[in-house]
Amino acid sequence: MSIKHKLVAVGTAAGLIFGGGAAMASSASAASTVGAKACTFNIPNQTVKTSTYYNTHPKLRTGPGKGYGSKGTLRPADTVRVYCGKGNPAWVYSKVVKTKSGIKTGTWGWIYSGSIAWPTDPHG
Template structure:
């Protein structure tokens, strides 16, 4: 009986510790649309420069998913500061798949149209 209680206590402790660690760790989608502080009414945009990082979050501290090049088309959904959350409309010139979501600095775009 004491062994069962001890195992139950250990199991409870492990699950609480794991839950606490999960609560402290950022979610895989932590830098998604939920990070936005303002909405944009679904506008299309065109990348204006070559070798622009398409990032996992709104800042240079976030990982790059790859590069965008002049003429790549995006759908803009919302923003945070100087960054827009967007989706690639077509496959990028660097090979990123159509439908890839990411963040781009707004001054890297040359055309924003509704």
């Protein structure tokens, strides 16, 4: 057996002994990051703010859904640029433009669309 095959066999055995469930973890784990390729529809590039109506503090996530890890929490009226989305209800793939939350400007991530003050949103 080659060294490569031995390492794979030992690694597999160790994984099964020390928590094999981790090998079957969902693709929505905190370690995974899903980019724009996951989008199913485009949004004309828009700069928008997170909603202040519901005093929301949306999380900037690594993928389109609550099952994905958080990159941080945005604050009401933070500015993001949205590019595309996925799902119904939709999650939007965005880049942080201006924030008081501590998330670095230019960080990409997913935000629940209900947390956005869209231009036609009467609640802003």
